Amino acid sequence: MVNIVDKTGQPRSDEELQEAIDACKQIMVKQSLVLPLFTVHAGIIINCLEELQHLRRMLAEARRKRLEQSEEKAT
Numbered sequence: 001m002v003n004i005v006d007k008t009g010q011p012r013s014d015e016e017l018q019e020a021i022d023a024c025k026q027i028m029v030k031q032s033l034v035l036p037l038f039t040v041h042a043g044i045i046i047n048c049l050e051e052l053q054h055l056r057r058m059l060a061e062a063r064r065k066r067l068e069q070s071e072e073k074a075t
Contacts, residue, residue, distance in 0.1 A: 014053065018053070021046055021049045021053070024042045024045050024046045025046060028042040028046070
């Protein structure tokens, strides 16, 4: 996961965002007994990443609809 964030701190792609979510989940499972406090924080991080993923999907859908509407107006 080297260089998967851009200058704003955002994952570069949806695939890399999913990789970050999966990595947090994997760490949570493997380290739950050793690092219980991290497990709590990892849960919060996962929730934030999943919310970001959902917002990105909503934004992409809104852009697609706006493009379709502008194409309909042009015809």
